[in-house]
Amino acid sequence: MEDVIKLHYVVPGDDFTRAGAASGDVKRTLKQLGISPAVIRNVSIAMYEGEINMVIHAGGGEIDVEITENGIKMALADKGPGIANVELAMKEGYSTAPDNIRNLGFGAGMGLPNIKKYTDDFRIETAVGVGTTLFLNVNIQ
């Protein structure tokens, strides 16, 4: 049977100091497993952007990661406001982040486009008033 490593993280809302903890931990785990730097970078960027989105927009959320010999699967789920127009949210440069977030260096409208760019599979499930879940996969060649 194929070995699977499962990891679970809770991302607290409105706490920028903790954002990056989950992606940092996954990065360390992948390094220990000897995964290639390119794959590690892709996973880390996608997850960190996801974490930041949860902190900025959704009051936190939860992340599940599954590492197999074929790739890294991530599910990032929040119970935030949901995304009214996914097509617009996927457009580079479009952002609904408030000014105080922009002052921190975020809100460039690159979050979701970056996540898509650095993953091999990208699926988004969202409903206004219910929340958003991203299903991501990065292949290990």
Added chain:
Amino acid sequence: MTVKELAQRLQLKILTEIDEDKEVTGCYSGDLLSWVMSKAKMGDVWLTVMGNVNAVAVAVLTECACIVLTENAALDEQAKQKAELQGVTFLQSDRNAYELSVEIAKLI
């Protein structure tokens, strides 16, 4: 060139501990973190005005050699603590990103 040599040559103020052997291989300038995390490369000197905890996370993610805060931009206390913990070097200069880029290009 190492981060330590760079700091000496450009007379940069050292704000957090320096990893003596860390090599500088390039340079990237920018303040929008999503942009930086997707474009900056391992070994880059990162020139920015962002001295907050998120910059620390991006530095760890990109494995850049060090962060240089341009035009005396401040490093906040929380970021300093996190940087020390994660081995991220913050340097600081009164010069702007353009002036520093020109100098760094001559050195590496």
